[in-house]
Every structure is written in structure tokens, then in C-alpha cells.
Amino acid sequence: MYVGRFAPSPTGPLHFGSLVAAVASYCEAKANQGLWLVRMEDVDKPREMKGAADEILHTLLAFGFEWSGEVVYQSQRTSLYQQAFDQLQNNGFIYACSCSRKEIADSATNGIEGLVYPGTCRSGMLQPRAQHAWRVKVTDEIVSFNDAIQGYQVQQLSRDIGDFVLKRADGLFAYQLAVVVDDALQHITHIVRGADLLNSTPRQIYLQQLLGFNQPLYTHIPLAVNNQGEKLSKQNLALPINKQHAPQLIFDALVFLGQNPPLAIKQSSLPEVWQWAIQNWQNSKISHQQSINI
Template sequence: MTYRGRFAPSPTGPLHAGSLVSALASYLDARAHGGSWIIRIEDVDTPRTVPGAADEILATLAHFGMVSDETPVWQSARGDAYAEAFERLQADGFIYPCGCTRREIADSLVHAHARHATLAYPGTCRDGLHGKPARAWRLRVPDGDAAVVTFEDRWQGTQSQNLANEVGDFALKRADGLWAYQLAVVVDDAEAAITHIVRGADLLDSTARQIHLQRCLGVPTPSYLHVPVVSNHAGEKLSKQTGAMPLDRSTPLDALVQAARHLGIETRETEYLDAFYAEATAQWARRFGPHSGPESGPK
């Protein structure tokens, strides 16, 4: 198998220390396997996209020594691919229209909580719209034992999620007409033949949904590795919403050393990016490379 990995930032602002950790982990994993590393700009959520942010992200990554091995992919240019996958799912009976507003869903969940039932989407429109206009389109998840998706994460260990109880039928096309993240990322990974996904643990909860969608579309399931997220002083995930500062391009090695340390990699002091990456890649390869044992990585 030819290794193909990717880093997929959302252009909602500049890169920060948290996003650098994810970028570095995915880059080191690709280099440790002698594979390809591809950048994908996840701008499918156009209302949140900041003009110029994607170019800033690409320039910052290049300044830090990380350049895509192939031409970067932009989700905003891939609507036809998402529509084709959507039509296949519709023809196979996997999806249905949903007429629920956010308020109606919230009210249903409050009612469900009062009955100590599931807090997942309650399936209100599974059997029809009952006179309501279609707003979104949802993927039907299995019931019973078939709803449990289990996978092995290379950092976090064995993971399992009951889609019916914990998620419910999830949206593939939003009420505003935009394609949902879950559909876009699965279609993109399949078309790019991505074999390994390395990303932050904040996306761990999405993985079972993506695996189920991969099965519905009949595409391969990549290997997954979710690295611990970076937190701020309040213990919140570091993000633009929690006050994350943009990366300082004037001191790339300082930021890279800190990101590597978060990943459990201690590098010797150097003035050269090539030397840093050589040492960091060697350490990553011993833990997660193709010849590392199943006990090598953290759990």
C-alpha cells in the first residue's frame, strides 16, 4: 500500500499553535512512512471562511518547511463530486429529507432527556415529512448492534461509538444548501486515495460517522490517529474562539519544537529546519512508523 496522508485546515483564520500540532503530526507520519503529504483547504462551510486565510495558511506552512507534495485541493471547487455521492446514497435509500428546525430538534431532545432516552437526533422525519417542507437531508444510521462502529486508533487505542444512541441520523446536506462536513471529508479522502488520517482528537467523535458513510459509499476506510489537542490556560481547546494567537513566522523553529514536545518528541537544539525534521521524523517513526510494534504508540 502506498501511503497517502493529508492536512486539512479550515480557512477561518491564521494557523495557531493547536493547528500546528496537527499539521506537524500528519507531516511526520507521512515522512516516516515514505509517503505523500497533501494539503486540502476545507472551505465547504463558506459563511465561516475568511477571505485570504487559505493563502495565509499555505504561506505559513511553507515558511515552517511543510509544502504539499501535490497541488492543494479546495473543497469549494468540489461541489459536483459531493452531489454525485449524494445522488448515489439517495438512489440506494440511505438518506431522507428532514423538515425539522433547530428549535424543533432542541425541543425534542429536551423531551427525550426528560424521559431518560437518547439525546441523539430522534428520527422525527424518518417516516416522512408530515407536511413540513424539506430543509436538510440526513443519512440513516443502523439500529441495534449494527449501529456500533468500532475502530483502532493508532494513538487513542480501541474506540467504539453507538451511532443510533449517541448521534442519530446525521445531516449530509444542510438547511442552507451547503454540503455537510461529514460528506465532504469522506468523498475527498476517498477520491484522493488517502490511506492514513492524522488529526486532532477534537475530531475523534466524527470518525464513527465517517466510517459508516464510507461503508455506505463502498469506499476504503483509512487508518486513523488522533493526537491530543492543545489547551489554553483555562483548559479549553486552543482555537480562534478561545484566543489562540497566530503563529509567529519569525521564529518557526521555536513553534515547531513546542509542537513536537506536545507530541512527545524532544529534539536537540538546531538552527536548521532540515535538521529538526530529520530528528523529529526518526523519533516519530520509532513510535508510529511502518516497522513500529502495536505497543509503540501512546494509548
């Protein structure tokens, strides 16, 4: 049984980049007679834009997406993340860290995604502070997986990432923990998402291993980027997608995904658009690049 998902963050309305991820995950799921779930990744409440979650769901409906079951909101699942956190803590994988940004910057090496935390607080906080984060210990072991589009991926977390934060000093659970718990509890078998999360995947696989969860199959599609090579976002003023032009925009997303849709799709009804997209879906046609300029 195939269970896929689309997991937007409600930091703004859907733009073309998120539509591409929605179309790819939807067509993959439907072409495999699978379920397609929607999860609102609003674990980082301070970054949320008021009303964006509802706006995203209305837009998905207006574009003809049909999801299975209730939409899951990460902000309502804190107790589930706490259970996983407790399990890791009871097994000795977690420690408190009170280091400031400056203290880390002074002692860290460079990894593939910024600084590699040098493990300063592993045997106790150097500067005990009431407000502190919690980190998970990583190992020297190689974490690898075979991505359906990006190919074989390898990381050594101790060298490339370092012990990473699972619970922030403000008490919020980190995305890496929330997404792993949700994917497992929702029985997600296939994850189709933007290549900006490719580097996060070994961390997620590592947490799956520590928590005894199954590992889903990963497909990281190219990211839609602007002229400056930046991911489209509210911050760089990516335009919200217009419901009035749904067939045209789905056509554009299918072109981005290498599917060569016929021009007639632009003038078709939404059911016809989706019927073509799902019947003709071939993920082997997707570009292997990590980003594509639009």
C-alpha cells in the same frame, strides 16, 4: 503506499494547535516514505475568514512543509459531494428533514455530541418546508475502529448520534460527507488529526461503508487546549504562529508530541529541524490523552 494529509479549515491563521496537527501528520507521512497532501476544508463558506487559506499556505511554506500535488479546495468540489449524495439517495439512505431546532430539542434524547435526532421525518417531513436539510439514516449496528493512539473505539450511531445531516438547509454539504468523499478520492490511507474529531470518525466510517470506500487508518493526537480546556481557535484568541520563530515552534510542537527533541533544534536551520524530526519520529511516544493544556 502511505498517503497522509493535513486539512485545515480557513477560519483563521494557523495557531499552535493546528501546527501540532501539521507536524504530526507530516512526520508520520515522511517517516513512512509517504505522500503528504494539503486540503483546504472550506466547505462551510460562511465560517471562512477572507484571506486565511492563502495565509495558511504561506505559513506552511515558511515553516518548511513540502506537500505533494495541488492543494485541494472543498469549495470547488461540490459536484463530487453531490454525486456521493445522489448515490446514497438512490439507495434509500437519505431523507428530507424540515424540523426546527426547537422541534428537535422538544423530542430528542441526549447523545455524546448533543441531541440525538429522533428520526421524526424518516417517513416524510412532518412540516413540509421549502428549505429543509437532508439526513442519512443510521442503524443500530456497532461501528468500531482501532485508533493508533486512542485505542479501540466503539459507537452505536442510533443511540449516540442519531440520523445526521449531510446537506444543510442552506444547501451546503456537511463536513462529514465532504471529508469522506475527499479522503476516498485522494486515496488517503492514514489520517492523523486532532482528537476533537475522534467522535466524528464512526460517522465517517459508516459513510465509507455505505459508499463502498476503503477505510483509512486513524491516529487521533491530543488536542492543544487553553486554561479553560477549550481548543485553540480564532474565537478564543489563539495567537497566530510567527514565521520568524519557525524552528522554536516546531521544537515546541515536537515536545507536545512527546518526541524529546534536543535543545539544539531551536537554533538549527529548518532543513536540519525536519531531518531530525523525521528520522527520530516515533508515534508511540505521543501521549494517549485526548487533550493537553498548553
